[in-house]
Amino acid sequence: MDPCAFETKVLEAAHRGELPVDLAAHAASCATCAETLLVASFLGEETKAEVPPPGLVYWKAELRARRDQAERAMRPMRAMEMAALILLCAVAVGLGAMSGSWVLPAIGVGFVAAVGGLGWVVKTYLVRG
Amino acid sequence: MNQPRLSLSPETFQDFYAQTARPLKSYLVRLTGNAAVADEVLQEAYYKFLRAELPALGERERKNYLFRIATNLVRDLYRGKVEGALPLKETVHSTEEESRLEQVPMKSDVGKVLNTLKPRERELVWLAYVEGSSHREIAEIMGLREVSIRPMLFRVRQKLAELLKSIGYCERMVM
Known part of the structure; x- marks a missing residue:
C-alpha cells in the first residue's frame, strides 16, 4: 500500500471535473493518484437520480409517526385485555372446581366474553374508524 | 393525543x-x-x-x-431481516456475468461494474469517491474503525481500477 499526499487533491479535482496541469502531471507518474482519478471519474459519471418530492416524504413520515404513536398507546390496553381474559379463565376454572358443576361458570364466562367481544367490536370498528 | x-x-x-x-x-x-x-x-x-x-x-x-x-x-x-422483503443478491460473480461485463463498451454502466463488488466494497468506494467522505466519516457511516478504512479502500480501488482497465475504460477529465 502506498498512500500519496496528493490523493485528496486529485479526488477533489475529479469531483469538480477540472484537473489542474500540475495534478495531471503528478497523476501520470503516481499509481495511487492515477487509480483514484480513474475510479472517481468513472463513478462520477452517473450521479443523477429522481427522488420523491420532499413534501410527500415528510407527510408520509408524519402519518406513520402518528400511526406508530397510536399503536404504542394501545399496547397497555391490549395487555390489560389479555390479563382480563386470563383472569376470567382462572375465575371460571376456580368456580367450576369449587361448585362441582360447570354450568354456572360456563354461563358467566359466556356472558362476560360476549360483553368483551362487543366492546372489542365497538373499539375496533366504531371508535378507531 | x-x-x-x-x-x-x-x-x-x-x-x-x-x-x-x-x-x-x-x-x-x-x-x-x-x-x-x-x-x-x-x-x-x-x-x-x-x-x-x-x-x-x-x-x-x-x-x-x-x-x-x-x-x-x-x-x-x-440479511433478509426486513419483513416482507426478499433478501437482496449480494454480488454477481458468476463467470457468465463477468463475460457479459467484458463486452460492455467504453461508456460502461456504473451499476454493472459496481455489481461485481461486494456490498461493503460498494459502500466504501461510493462514499469515498462520489460522496468525498473522509476516512473518519466513512468509518462512522459503515460502523468500522477508522484505521481499517485506508487498507480496505486501497484494495477496492485497486480491484476496481484493474476491472476498469480490463474493460477499456479511460478517464475523461476536463483539463
Whole structure:
C-alpha cells in the first residue's frame, strides 16, 4: 500500500471535473493518484437520480409517526385485555372446581366474553374508524 | 393525543432533503441495484432520521447520520431481516456475468461494474469517491474503525481500477 499526499487533491479535482496541469502531471507518474482519478471519474459519471418530492416524504413520515404513536398507546390496553381474559379463565376454572358443576361458570364466562367481544367490536370498528 | 414529534420542521427538512436526497438515492441505487428498492429505503431512512432524537448536529454530521441509517437498512435487506422483503443478491460473480461485463463498451454502466463488488466494497468506494467522505466519516457511516478504512479502500480501488482497465475504460477529465 502506498498512500500519496496528493490523493485528496486529485479526488477533489475529479469531483469538480477540472484537473489542474500540475495534478495531471503528478497523476501520470503516481499509481495511487492515477487509480483514484480513474475510479472517481468513472463513478462520477452517473450521479443523477429522481427522488420523491420532499413534501410527500415528510407527510408520509408524519402519518406513520402518528400511526406508530397510536399503536404504542394501545399496547397497555391490549395487555390489560389479555390479563382480563386470563383472569376470567382462572375465575371460571376456580368456580367450576369449587361448585362441582360447570354450568354456572360456563354461563358467566359466556356472558362476560360476549360483553368483551362487543366492546372489542365497538373499539375496533366504531371508535378507531 | 399529542402530535408525534419529528426531529426537523417541514422547512428545515425541505432544505436538508434538497441537499441529501439525490446523493442518497444514487448511493442506494448503487448498493441495491434496484431503483424501486432504493426509493423504499430512502423513505424509510428519512423516516427513521425524522423520528430519531438527535443532538444538535452540523449539516455534515446530519448527512452522515442519514447515510448510516440508510447503510444499515440496506444491510438488513441483504440479511433478509426486513419483513416482507426478499433478501437482496449480494454480488454477481458468476463467470457468465463477468463475460457479459467484458463486452460492455467504453461508456460502461456504473451499476454493472459496481455489481461485481461486494456490498461493503460498494459502500466504501461510493462514499469515498462520489460522496468525498473522509476516512473518519466513512468509518462512522459503515460502523468500522477508522484505521481499517485506508487498507480496505486501497484494495477496492485497486480491484476496481484493474476491472476498469480490463474493460477499456479511460478517464475523461476536463483539463
